Amino acid sequence: MRRDHIRLWTFVLMALGCAGSGFSRQTASPAPRVTSVRELDAPCAKCHNQIYQRYLATPMANASGLAMDGMTPGTHSDTASGIIYRVLEKDGAAWLRYDRPGNQNLHGEQKLDYFMGSGNHARTYLYSINGYWFETPIAYYREKASYDMRPSFQGEKEMPFNLPQNAACIRCHMNGAQAEDPGTRNHYKGLPFLHGGIACEDCHGDASAHVAGGGNGPILNLAKLDSERQVGVCLLCHLEGDVSVEHRGRSIMNYKPGERIADYISYFVRSGTGGTNRGVSQVEGLYLSMCKRTSGAKMSCTTCHDPHYSPTAQERTTFYRDKCLTCHTDAKYATAHFNSTPDCISCHMPKREAPDLAHSVWTDHRIRARPDAAAPAQAPGGAAELISVPGVAPEATPRDVALAYYQLVAAGELSVAERARSLLENVVRSDPGDSDVVAALGFLAYLRGDRQKATVFYESALSLDPNNFNVAIDLGVVLARAGNLQRAADLWSSTFESNEDITELGMNVATAECRLGELKAAADALRRVLIYSPDHRAARLELNAIESGNQTCPPSSDGK
Numbered sequence: 001m002r003r004d005h006i007r008l009w010t011f012v013l014m015a016l017g018c019a020g021s022g023f024s025r026q027t028a029s030p031a032p033r034v035t036s037v038r039e040l041d042a043p044c045a046k047c048h049n050q051i052y053q054r055y056l057a058t059p060m061a062n063a064s065g066l067a068m069d070g071m072t073p074g075t076h077s078d079t080a081s082g083i084i085y086r087v088l089e090k091d092g093a094a095w096l097r098y099d100r101p102g103n104q105n106l107h108g109e110q111k112l113d114y115f116m117g118s119g120n121h122a123r124t125y126l127y128s129i130n131g132y133w134f135e136t137p138i139a140y141y142r143e144k145a146s147y148d149m150r151p152s153f154q155g156e157k158e159m160p161f162n163l164p165q166n167a168a169c170i171r172c173h174m175n176g177a178q179a180e181d182p183g184t185r186n187h188y189k190g191l192p193f194l195h196g197g198i199a200c201e202d203c204h205g206d207a208s209a210h211v212a213g214g215g216n217g218p219i220l221n222l223a224k225l226d227s228e229r230q231v232g233v234c235l236l237c238h239l240e241g242d243v244s245v246e247h248r249g250r251s252i253m254n255y256k257p258g259e260r261i262a263d264y265i266s267y268f269v270r271s272g273t274g275g276t277n278r279g280v281s282q283v284e285g286l287y288l289s290m291c292k293r294t295s296g297a298k299m300s301c302t303t304c305h306d307p308h309y310s311p312t313a314q315e316r317t318t319f320y321r322d323k324c325l326t327c328h329t330d331a332k333y334a335t336a337h338f339n340s341t342p343d344c345i346s347c348h349m350p351k352r353e354a355p356d357l358a359h360s361v362w363t364d365h366r367i368r369a370r371p372d373a374a375a376p377a378q379a380p381g382g383a384a385e386l387i388s389v390p391g392v393a394p395e396a397t398p399r400d401v402a403l404a405y406y407q408l409v410a411a412g413e414l415s416v417a418e419r420a421r422s423l424l425e426n427v428v429r430s431d432p433g434d435s436d437v438v439a440a441l442g443f444l445a446y447l448r449g450d451r452q453k454a455t456v457f458y459e460s461a462l463s464l465d466p467n468n469f470n471v472a473i474d475l476g477v478v479l480a481r482a483g484n485l486q487r488a489a490d491l492w493s494s495t496f497e498s499n500e501d502i503t504e505l506g507m508n509v510a511t512a513e514c515r516l517g518e519l520k521a522a523a524d525a526l527r528r529v530l531i532y533s534p535d536h537r538a539a540r541l542e543l544n545a546i547e548s549g550n551q552t553c554p555p556s557s558d559g560k
């Protein structure tokens with residue numbers, strides 16, 4: 001799921017105009033060579049054919065793939081932006097076409113390479129421009145049987161076109177996710193992932209020795225792992241929490257089945273909310289249930305779910321009821337309880353709308369006797385209190401806790417800024433070399449209006465981690481506001497070289513170059529912005545102005 005953070009990033013305050021012009025682009029995306037898990041897992045079929053065949057029909061095996069294999073043609077007319085989106089087939093490939101008639105006209109098309117989402121609930125598509133990977137702003141929703149804007153882009157007046165597709169999304173939806181090129185958020189030299197869908201190896205680990213040994217070689221036996229390691233395989237992709245923080249120097253991308261998730265990452269949820277009503281929250285829900293709390297390690301995801309099989313609509317009532325009855329053995333449940341209505345889950349695990357995932361419903365895993373109709377509210381009054389997800393990762397370090405509060409601030413929750421700062425300051429005292437912590441302190445200093453301290457922290461964070469493009473962009477903002485426009489322009493320009501799809505950065509470059517009198521460089525940056533954000537009106541206006549010789553450099557957002 002996507003969660004966006006506010007950043008300083010924007011230096012420019014652009015006047016919004018209304019002139020738009022027709023626009024179309026030629027881009028060559030690499031010929032997709034990604035194959036599906038059907039091929040990757042084929043060697044297993046020789047000896048585990050039933051598992052293989054059944055697994056291939058599950059949503060997990062079909063979580064992603066080549067766009068043409070998952071294409072549903074359709075149209076969405078978006079009222080807010082006036083854009084008509086069309087997903088269609090042309091010359092054997094899938095395309096997204098977008099058109100806005102009238103005086104703010106916009107016309108273009110984009111070849112789509114992959115789909116993401118089995119279509120069980122929703123499906124979006126991925127595409128690339130010059131090696132940068134993006135996700136379409138529209139998705140197909142099965143419950144509505146039509147296309148609509150992604151939830152976070154409802155109401156946008158301009159087409160959101162450069163939604164970055166980074167490894168953090170890919171790792172849960174595809175097999176063989178690759179890391180982004182260093183210093184970029186979504187640029188991949190090669191393929192962004194290797195196989196569409198989730199593969200056997202995503203849960204069973206590397207099986208090459210097992211296959212090479214004709215089935216006698218070693219393979220991870222998940223059933224024999226302790227419960228924490230066993231459930232970790234599911235948590236890897238089925239837990240997000242309200243906030244998560246990777247441990248210092250560790251990346252969840254390197255996790256291997258059989259390891260402890262808690263050795264890689266800390267998950268946090270807000271306390272006092274009685275659980276969550278987000279999507280991707282089955283873990284949080286289950287761990288709050290009386291069933292799980294009382295049964296402990298005896299209960300896990302696989303108590304109810306067969307990882308190799310998804311029951312059909314006809315089977316599901318009996319399938320899940322049988323699981324309940326393995327523990328709720330009292331005869332009354334099989335006979336008298338509510339007139340023996342067989343569908344236990346319709347009363348105890350109802351479906352709920354997840355506010356962060358429009359048009360989709362999810363199953364409430366809290367398994368309560370009388371689930372209340374209303375979704376749980378925020379903790380009453382006061383600022384958010386973060387706790388580790390009960391039962392999952394109790395050992396969050398003070399550093400992870402501090403960065404978790406900082407993430408809330410970065411997401412706009414300013415009321416915890418002071419708390420984040422004091423926690424981070426304790427951490428940095430014992431470990432001044434932690435670039436994430438230092439960068440967070442830079443951001444908080446800037447929020448307090450302390451530019452000097454912000455500069456010191458950001459400079460230090462950047463020297464600790466020169467690939468951190470977020471820090472480079474933010475430092476540029478601080479420098480530019482302090483009047484050091486040349487240094488800001490240099491920093492932004494060099495960062496833009498490997499991140500030219502970041503609109504805010506391109507606009508900063510253009511403004512700085514314009515003010516420094518470098519009109520050619522400014523126009524060049526604006527042209528690049530328009531490749532990735534073809535509907536960016538401010539960029540178009542500014543470019544028109546420069547090209548026609550009437551440019552006035554836009555003021556910065558603090559009026560200076």
Ligand code: HEC
Nearest residue numbers: 041044048051052055198199200203204222223302307308
């Ligand atoms: C989503 C995770 C996941 C995926 C994907 C997955 N498995 Fe499994 N597999 C498990 C778990 C968990 C167990 C242990 C089940 C238990 O607790 O008994 C298991 C058990 C097994 C077993 C031994 C027990 C049995 O049922 O015979 C075999 C063999 C197996 N898996 C093969 C495969 C093959 C082949 C694939 C790919 C086609 C695959 N698995 C994909 C999670 C997965």
Ligand code: HEC
Nearest residue numbers: 043044046047048200201204207210211214215219220221
């Ligand atoms: C040449 C035959 C063969 C191939 C190919 C093969 N397996 Fe197996 N696998 C076996 C045999 C035999 C067993 C032991 C079965 C048993 O004891 O029930 C086994 C057991 C397993 C187990 C359970 C391990 C355990 O300790 O009980 C898993 C998981 C598994 N295989 C996964 C896979 C996956 C994934 C692939 C494909 C990448 C694969 N196997 C390919 C023959 C094979």
Ligand code: HEC
Nearest residue numbers: 059060063117118120172173202233234237301305307310
């Ligand atoms: C590599 C990531 C990954 C891992 C590991 C993983 N899942 Fe999934 N799972 C997904 C994704 C992505 C979806 C949604 C697929 C879609 O519909 O697009 C999903 C869907 C599901 C579903 C709903 C669809 C269905 O089959 O009814 C269940 C249940 C599920 N997973 C259970 C598990 C369990 C149990 C485990 C651990 C044994 C597990 N998953 C491990 C990524 C993963």
Ligand code: HEC
Nearest residue numbers: 001002117118119120121122124168169172237239279280
């Ligand atoms: C921690 C793993 C994880 C991450 C990270 C993640 N997702 Fe998901 N996503 C899931 C799972 C699991 C589902 C299935 C819904 C569920 O289980 O609640 C899902 C559902 C979806 C769906 C709906 C598909 C369907 O039919 O259920 C889309 C689209 C999607 N994710 C896109 C994204 C994008 C884009 C990103 C990155 C910004 C992202 N996801 C990051 C795990 C993840």
Ligand code: HEC
Nearest residue numbers: 290291294295298299303323324327344345348367368369
């Ligand atoms: C691994 C064993 C296990 C499984 C499987 C299981 N439960 Fe439970 N459940 C328990 C235990 C233990 C309790 C604690 C109270 C008790 O002993 O009855 C409990 C409590 C409950 C409660 C009372 C909750 C409350 O807040 O008072 C309900 C309702 C319930 N279970 C329904 C279900 C349903 C429906 C299913 C199947 C979808 C299910 N359980 C599956 C072990 C289990």
Ligand code: HEC
Nearest residue numbers: 234238282283286300301303304316320345349361362363
């Ligand atoms: C007590 C039984 C039970 C346990 C334990 C359980 N689930 Fe579920 N799960 C269900 C039921 C019932 C559904 C709804 C299935 C349906 O409607 O077809 C479901 C649905 C799902 C879905 C599909 C999306 C949704 O929310 O409807 C995912 C993903 C999922 N579970 C993941 C997990 C994971 C991960 C775990 C372990 C943390 C887990 N489940 C543990 C019973 C359980």
Ligand code: HEC
Nearest residue numbers: 321324325328333334337338341342343344347348369370
């Ligand atoms: C028509 C709705 C409905 C269905 C279907 C249903 N339950 Fe319940 N269940 C309830 C209600 C309501 C309560 C709370 C009873 C109370 O508070 O007296 C309850 C309570 C429970 C409890 C808590 C202990 C108790 O008996 O009060 C368990 C365990 C339970 N149900 C399990 C199940 C299982 C297992 C199934 C499927 C075989 C099931 N329920 C089917 C509505 C239902």
